[in-house]
Every structure is written in structure tokens, then in C-alpha cells.
Amino acid sequence: MIITEQKPFAEILENLKSEKKIIIIGCGLCAKTAQTGGEKQVKEMSEKLRKEGVQTAVHDVLDAVCDERLVKLFINKHKEEISRTDSILILSCGAGVQAFKQVLSGKKLHPGLNTLFLATEKRLGEFYQFCSLCGNCVLDLTSGICPVTRCPKGYVNGPCGGAKNRKCEANPENDCVWHIIFEAGIDDRIRDRMIELKDHKKQFHPRKIYPKGKAVPHA
Ligand code: SF4
Ligand code: SF4
Numbered sequence: 001m002i003i004t005e006q007k008p009f010a011e012i013l014e015n016l017k018s019e020k021k022i023i024i025i026g027c028g029l030c031a032k033t034a035q036t037g038g039e040k041q042v043k044e045m046s047e048k049l050r051k052e053g054v055q056t057a058v059h060d061v062l063d064a065v066c067d068e069r070l071v072k073l074f075i076n077k078h079k080e081e082i083s084r085t086d087s088i089l090i091l092s093c094g095a096g097v098q099a100f101k102q103v104l105s106g107k108k109l110h111p112g113l114n115t116l117f118l119a120t121e122k123r124l125g126e127f128y129q130f131c132s133l134c135g136n137c138v139l140d141l142t143s144g145i146c147p148v149t150r151c152p153k154g155y156v157n158g159p160c161g162g163a164k165n166r167k168c169e170a171n172p173e174n175d176c177v178w179h180i181i182f183e184a185g186i187d188d189r190i191r192d193r194m195i196e197l198k199d200h201k202k203q204f205h206p207r208k209i210y211p212k213g214k215a216v217p218h219a
């Protein structure tokens with residue numbers, strides 16, 4: 001899931017500036033799980049803004065704001081209200097805000113969240129970044145532990161040599177991820193030749209993908 005945090009309320013207010021009536025949209029998928037843009041947070045935001053003189057014409061939580069089809073359904077359902085409001089405040093990741101941008105023109109959009117990272121959830125409210133979406137996964141060679149993400153230097157061919165007492169030299173709070181990988185059992189292919197230099201072309205962005213297609217750049 002995508003992890004987000006709410007922008008400081010003062011920043012949201014500053015972005016809304018002289019606007020008097022808005023729509024607030026939350027996301028029932030990632031932002032709900034991250035507790036930044038579910039029903040509860042949307043209602044709280046609406047109430048806080050009301051106290052500052054900004055009225056909410058509609059507030060709603062879409063199942064997934066990153067799905068343009070759901071965004072279109074919402075827009076068609078609320079054409080009237082949208083035409084009478086100054087802007088839409090969206091409590092979702094940046095993909096959700098831009099899904100609105102793709103299908104709605106002539107209306108100001110405000111992101112209410114900062115988008116942070118792709119996460120694994122350990123328990124309620126506890127999230128870890130284990131994957132950086134590099135497009136060329138090496139987990140098969142590293143016992144399912146990602147050095148691209150968990151080594152601050154992104155070393156994919158063994159430790160940098162700076163670790164002290166297991167601890168990472170760049171982030172001493174953590175064990176060096178290469179210690180963890182070696183302990184977990186390293187693939188012989190790494191012992192023999194280390195991981196070949198990664199093809200960073202696969203990390204290009206922006207990317208797009210069609211059904212059953214390959215990821216390719218888009219403008
Ligand atoms: S190597 Fe790491 S960053 Fe790349 S896809 Fe695999 S888990 Fe994600
Ligand atoms: S100590 Fe290990 S985890 Fe830290 S930067 Fe060096 S190789 Fe990466």
C-alpha cells in the first residue's frame with residue numbers, strides 16, 4: 001500500500017486561501033488504511049475547515065481515488081455541486097489527485113496529503129518500506145530481503161564495508177542489510193559473481209503499462 005501523511009493544517013488552509021466552498025474526497029484504500037484519508041479523517045477535515053469559514057458542499061470517500069473510472073462516476077454524480085464549489089481537496093496519494101486531473105478540467109485541486117512510500121503493514125498503523133519499485137527485482141538472489149531499499153546506499157553487490165558491530169554506517173539504528181542477507185542464506189549466484197550491476201533504465205519514469213503489456217515511458 002501507499003503511505004501518506006496529512007499535510008499540516010496551516011498549509012492546507014494557506015492553499016485554500018480565499019475559497020469558501022469546497023468538496024473533500026478521501027480514499028477508501030491506502031489512505032484509509034494509513035488513517036490519513038478515510039471517512040473519519042474526511043469528516044474531521046470538513047469540521048476543522050468549517051470552523052475556519054470554509055464550507056464543505058460534498059464529502060465522500062471513493063473506494064480507490066487512483067481509479068479514473070471511479071473518479072468519473074463521482075464527477076458525473078456531483079456535476080452540480082462541483083460547478084458551485086471553488087475547489088476539491090483530495091485526501092489521497094498523488095496518483096489519486098492526478099486521476100482527478102485527468103478527468104476533470106477547470107477546477108482547482110488541492111492535495112491534502114504528502115505521499116511517502118510503498119509499504120508493508122506489520123500491524124495496525126505500523127508500516128515498513130521494503131520495496132522501492134525498482135523494476136528489476138533481485139529478491140530471488142537475496143533471500144527475499146531488498147538491498148536496493150534497505151541499504152541507504154542502495155548497494156546491490158555486497159556490503160560497503162562501513163558497518164560496525166553489525167550496524168549500518170549510514171543509519172546506525174539499523175543492522176546492515178547485507179549482514180541480514182548473509183545470515184538469511186545467500187544464493188550461490190551471488191557468492192560466485194555478486195549481483196550484476198542493475199539495469200537502472202528500468203527505473204525510468206514516468207511509466208505506463210497496458211493490459212498484459214510491458215512498462216513503457218509515457219509523456
Ligand atoms: S529489488 Fe527491491 S526495490 Fe527492486 S522490485 Fe525487488 S523489492 Fe522492490
Ligand atoms: S553498512 Fe550495509 S546497509 Fe549500511 S550503507 Fe553500508 S552496505 Fe548499506
